[in-house]
Amino acid sequence: MDQHNKINYLEIPVKDLAQTKHFFNQAFGWDFTDYGPEYSCFNHAGITGGFYLSSHSFELSTGSVLIVIYSDDLLESISGVEGAGGTVSKPVFSFPGGKRFHFKDPNGNEFGVWSQ
Template sequence: MGRLEYLELPVGDRAAAKRFYAEAFGWSFSDFGPDYAATTSGDTDLGLDAAPDKVRAPLPVIRVADLEATLGAVEAAGGTIVVPIFAFPGGRRFHFRDVDGHELAAMQSG
């Protein structure tokens, strides 16, 4: 069973985005490298991606227990893998498009 864990937003200026969300909602962010910051509340968190190769639209990230099994299930259900499994700080993930063309990611902690 998957759980919506995370929403990643593309941003032009990470510092400005952090200030906005801190002032508007009281959220605090941890920096992960020069181009990325995220809340670490343990609930559904928000990532701010300012990297040159950042996602182009908001990216919902679903936490799963078995990443390889989920990749197979996504393909079997008609989804398309757009970014193969890769490691990142906190785990591994892949990106896929659903049957309507929405890009999402599945992640496994570790």
């Protein structure tokens, strides 16, 4: 739902669109709507957004924003990430409010997954 002055959409750079779609579908169950050969919108991810072809990637060490996904089961999410070809870049740790881990997708982009 579009809401005035609210974050509405994310655009994420990826090096391989087909591999990225496969990874996020397998790891998190997202599906996609393609808009040409260089852009795909992700659906059922909590917020809509798109992946676009780029030679760039993002990670916290370069000052990037961290995109964080919620999970009911961190161990299941770790298995999903690794099974889909991602790598855990920061093992599960506690923080005020819960626990989380970080992973890199096949493009080298860093994401977080958290749970209460």
